[in-house]
Amino acid sequence: MFSGVNEAMQWVMSRRKSSYGNSRFREYLEYLGNPQLKLKCLHVAGTNGKGSTANYLRSILQKAGYKTGSFTSPHLMSHLDRIRINDENIKDGYFLKAVNDHQQDWEAYGLSMFEIDTVISFLYFLDEKVDWAVYEVGLGGRLDPTNVIKPLGAVITNIEMDHMELLGDTIEEIAREKAGIIKEGLPVVTFEKKPEALRVFREVCRQQGARLIRTREAENVVISNHIEYDYQSYHVTLPTTAEYQILNSSAAIALMRRLRRKGLVKLTKRDILEGLQTNWAGRYETVRENPKVILDGAHNENGIDALCHSLQAMKEDRVIVFSALKDKEYGRMLEKLRDQGELIITQFENSRAQSAQKLAEGLEDVTVIEDWKEAVDTALKRGKTVIITGSLYFISLVRERFVREKGQ
DSSP states (O other), X not given: OOSSHHHHHHHHHTTOSOOTTOSSHHHXXXXXXXXXXXXXXXXXXXXXXXXXXXXXXXXXXXHTTOOEEEEOSSOSSOGGGGEEETTEEOOHHHHHHHHHHHHHHHHHHTOOHHHHHHHHHHHHHHHTTOSEEEEEOSSSSTTSGGGGSOOSEEEXXXXXXXXXXXXXXXXXXXXXXXXXXXXXXXXXXXXOOOHHHHHHHHHHHHHHTOXXXXXXXXXXXXXXXXXXXXXXXXXXXXXXXXXXXHHHHHHHHHHHHHHHHXXXXXXOHHHHHHHTOOOOTTSSEEEETTTTEEEEOOOSHHHHHHHHHHHTTOOSOEEEEEEOBTTSOHHHHXXXXXXXXXXXXXXXXXXXXXXXXXXXXXXXXXXXXXXXHHHHHHHHTTTSEEEEEEOHHHHHHHHHHHHHHHHO
16 A cells, blocks of 8 residues: 555556557456446547647637546656646546555556556546546557547547657558557548558548548748637637647647537537647747747657747747657757757656767767756856757656746
């Protein structure tokens, strides 16, 4: 028995090792009576933009008066922020009790951390009687633990080369893994444009009798200290300057319009527009002024492309602090970042994190500072706008520091 929530969280996180595609998770859910099938769910997959899109969907549903659960990963401040209702973390007491009540079963069935988090979310959302639950895929789709739900709508944002060791080394193979979330009769929204990925989506939708909905191009885009654009009959304002959020928010609009047309949700245009007035932590997030500090969890090459596109509109001089995991294409990511400003490379405490020296191999005109706190302090002294990017686990550590400073 654990006496406190931190102790319980540490035990859950100790089971971090993935059992991707090779576990008794479904068997355990059957033992529980398949609680996930009693929830009204939406499902979000894709290489980039999953968290932001899930957050837009959650916010729109909440604005329309629905009690809405959301399950996202990785966490940014506390392990508990993976599981939220109306954007508030799962209650400490509930998490502690769930771990104490079910720990022996989870050990017996060999569940991983992510599977445990997923099942806690099912139990919590049911006990709290949510109207909707939005699930972000952890990895891939077909074999992901979240793929036990039966959603009423889905988004597959895009397909890029990421996690190739598990998902495949071609766009088609990765698309097929992510298309594994497509269920019978499901409306599936995507803003992907690659023909090879779209072929897979169309094929799977045809097999499942699902409907593929491609988002339209945004029009009349204006970026100042926020973003405005037109999408069909909607004039959208987003409280961010990250241009990539246009795609994520338009996917949320497209799915909500479809669900409303099918009579699955009751909401107004105003609910949608006001629901988009939300930001997703760690995604082009300003956490300090003077000097301005922006955090962006661009953790793969496509994410770096999107970040660089947003930075091109920035007039201020900038210094970039970067760190990444070992399994990422960090060489290509760093080559692109070098053109965007002074570059500081660092490392952080995580068994999967790459060393700063290894990240910087073969690069000239970069600064290597192994201690990430020192790297951030050095960047702050430059008198420029500071961009901190790379692994979401790194962003989590940095964000915690700035939030703590703000509260002092």
